[in-house]
Amino acid sequence: MIKKILIANRGEIAARIIRACKKQGIQTVAVYSEADQKAPYVFMADESFLLGPPRVVESYLNMEKILRIAKETNADAIHPGYGFLSENDQFEKKCTAAGIIFIGPTGDVMNKMGSKIAARAAMQEAGVPIVPGTDGVIDTAEDAVKVANEIGYPIMLKASAGGGGIGMQVVHTDDELIKAFAGNSKRAQTFFGDGAMFMEKKLDHARHIEIQILADQHGNVVHLFERECSIQRRNQKVVEEAPSTFISDQTRQKMGEAAINAVKTLGYTNAGTIEFLVDEQEQFYFLEMNTRIQVEHPVTEEITGMDIVEEQIHIANGKALTIEQGDLKIDGHAIEVRIYAEDPVTFFPSPGHITTFTKPIGERIRNEVAVTENYDVTPFYDPMIGKLIVKGSTRDEAIKQLIEALQQYKIEGIKTNIPMLLKVIDSDRFKAGDTTTAFVEEHYLPTV
Amino acid sequence: MEEIKASMAGSVWKITVSQGESVEEDQDIVILESMKMEIPIGAEEAGTVKEIKVAEGDFVNEGDVIAIIE
Known part of the structure; x- marks a missing residue:
C-alpha cells in the first residue's frame, strides 16, 4: 500500500495531487525550484525539498535528484502530474528499478504513444480510425511535398515527439510546406530531442473531443465520457467542457468503445486520454493519446462525481476498479477555463508581480490555482496560473455561472487572458455550442 | 542611436545578429524565451549593430537593454 507520495511537479496540479493524498491519509513530499520557493503547493505538502535553479533541466526534469529525494524520504510512489517527466518512459523505468511506484502506465506503452507515428500505427x-496522413517519418522537404500533393492541402505538419503545439504548423502550399519543414523539425529537435516529422490532412470545421479512460491492472477499463476542448490559441487549449454539445449519444458510445478497445489492445493501465478530431459528419479520427492526468480532468470529475487522481492512486496500488461502465452517468454540465498570465490580445506572456488576487467564490465554482496575492509569476514555466471550473445542471446555467465568476475574478499587477475568456464565453457562437478548433482564429477578434 | 530593450522578462534563446552587422527595420535582433514561448525582439529602425549586451542563455528583465543600434 502506498503511504507516501512524492509529487514530481509544480503549480496547481501539485496542489491538486496533494489534496487527493490528504483525503486518503497519504503523506506527501513536494519538490520545487528556486523560482517556486514561495509557491502555495510547497507549503501544503508534509515535506518539501529544493531541487535546484529555475531552469527545468536543473529542477523538474532532474530525474536523479528527484529519485534521490524519493528514496531519502521513503516515498513509495511518485506522481508525475502533467508535462515535465509525466510522459518520459525512461523516468518510469528508473522509478521501477528503484522500487518506487510510478503513478501512470508502463514505460513501454508510454514510449509507443509518445511517438505520434508509432501511436498512429x-x-x-x-x-481506431486515424486522420488520413503519412504512415511513417518524412525525411526531406521534397518527400513532404510529394506526399502532401497525394493527401491534398491544407496539411497539418507535425513533430512525432511534439506536444503543446510545438513543432506543429498548418500549411496550404508547396512553398509554405518547404519553409515550415526545416524550421519545425529543428524546433522539435531542440525541444524534444527528436526532429522526426509527419503529416496529417487538416480537417476543416473539426472539433477536438477526447475520451477519458481508467484502466486497472486486472484488465478492467471504463471511459468517463468526453471533453470538448476545441477552443484553443497557439494550438493550446483554453476552454474545455463536458459533455460535448455536438456529438449524439450514438457517437458518444462509439467513441467510448473505440477508446476502450485501443486501451485494451495497448495493455494500457492507469488514467489516460484519447484525443480525437471529430468532423461535421460526426466521423471521429484518432489524434493522440495522453498517458497521464490532464489539465482539464476536473470537468470530467464534475459531471461523473469521480476523483480521477484518487483513482490513479488506487490503480497504482493494484486495486481493481470499483465501478463498471453501466454505473457511470453524465450529471449536468461543467466548463473549465485556463487562466493564463498573458496579454489577452497578442497572447504574449506576461510574467511579473501579482499585487491583487481575488478568486471568485460560489457553491458551484471550483478553483485550482498556482499563485497567491503578492506573488511573482516567473518566466521559466508555462503561463497557466490557474483554472476556473463551474458546474450547472444545464450548459446555459454553467455559462451564466462562468460569466459571473470571471467578472468576479480580480488579478492585478500582471496581464491575464480573463478579458479574452469573457469575450469568448459571452459570445453567441459559444452559447450556441458552435465551437470548432478554428474558433479563436475566426471569431475572436483582437478588440478587447 | 536606438536601445533595443527586452519587452518582457525571459532568457535569451538566440542572438540572430552580430556586432557590426547592418540591420533593417523590424529585423529580429534576439529571440527571447519566456513562459515556453519564443518572442522575437526586433529593431525599430534600420542601422548598424553597435553593441550586443547579452549572451545566449542570459536572463533578462523587462526593460533591460539587449543591444544598441546606430
Whole structure:
C-alpha cells in the first residue's frame, strides 16, 4: 500500500495531487525550484525539498535528484502530474528499478504513444480510425511535398515527439510546406530531442473531443465520457467542457468503445486520454493519446462525481476498479477555463508581480490555482496560473455561472487572458455550442 | 542611436545578429524565451549593430537593454 507520495511537479496540479493524498491519509513530499520557493503547493505538502535553479533541466526534469529525494524520504510512489517527466518512459523505468511506484502506465506503452507515428500505427491495429496522413517519418522537404500533393492541402505538419503545439504548423502550399519543414523539425529537435516529422490532412470545421479512460491492472477499463476542448490559441487549449454539445449519444458510445478497445489492445493501465478530431459528419479520427492526468480532468470529475487522481492512486496500488461502465452517468454540465498570465490580445506572456488576487467564490465554482496575492509569476514555466471550473445542471446555467465568476475574478499587477475568456464565453457562437478548433482564429477578434 | 530593450522578462534563446552587422527595420535582433514561448525582439529602425549586451542563455528583465543600434 502506498503511504507516501512524492509529487514530481509544480503549480496547481501539485496542489491538486496533494489534496487527493490528504483525503486518503497519504503523506506527501513536494519538490520545487528556486523560482517556486514561495509557491502555495510547497507549503501544503508534509515535506518539501529544493531541487535546484529555475531552469527545468536543473529542477523538474532532474530525474536523479528527484529519485534521490524519493528514496531519502521513503516515498513509495511518485506522481508525475502533467508535462515535465509525466510522459518520459525512461523516468518510469528508473522509478521501477528503484522500487518506487510510478503513478501512470508502463514505460513501454508510454514510449509507443509518445511517438505520434508509432501511436498512429498502434491505433490502426486496434481498429481506431486515424486522420488520413503519412504512415511513417518524412525525411526531406521534397518527400513532404510529394506526399502532401497525394493527401491534398491544407496539411497539418507535425513533430512525432511534439506536444503543446510545438513543432506543429498548418500549411496550404508547396512553398509554405518547404519553409515550415526545416524550421519545425529543428524546433522539435531542440525541444524534444527528436526532429522526426509527419503529416496529417487538416480537417476543416473539426472539433477536438477526447475520451477519458481508467484502466486497472486486472484488465478492467471504463471511459468517463468526453471533453470538448476545441477552443484553443497557439494550438493550446483554453476552454474545455463536458459533455460535448455536438456529438449524439450514438457517437458518444462509439467513441467510448473505440477508446476502450485501443486501451485494451495497448495493455494500457492507469488514467489516460484519447484525443480525437471529430468532423461535421460526426466521423471521429484518432489524434493522440495522453498517458497521464490532464489539465482539464476536473470537468470530467464534475459531471461523473469521480476523483480521477484518487483513482490513479488506487490503480497504482493494484486495486481493481470499483465501478463498471453501466454505473457511470453524465450529471449536468461543467466548463473549465485556463487562466493564463498573458496579454489577452497578442497572447504574449506576461510574467511579473501579482499585487491583487481575488478568486471568485460560489457553491458551484471550483478553483485550482498556482499563485497567491503578492506573488511573482516567473518566466521559466508555462503561463497557466490557474483554472476556473463551474458546474450547472444545464450548459446555459454553467455559462451564466462562468460569466459571473470571471467578472468576479480580480488579478492585478500582471496581464491575464480573463478579458479574452469573457469575450469568448459571452459570445453567441459559444452559447450556441458552435465551437470548432478554428474558433479563436475566426471569431475572436483582437478588440478587447 | 536606438536601445533595443527586452519587452518582457525571459532568457535569451538566440542572438540572430552580430556586432557590426547592418540591420533593417523590424529585423529580429534576439529571440527571447519566456513562459515556453519564443518572442522575437526586433529593431525599430534600420542601422548598424553597435553593441550586443547579452549572451545566449542570459536572463533578462523587462526593460533591460539587449543591444544598441546606430
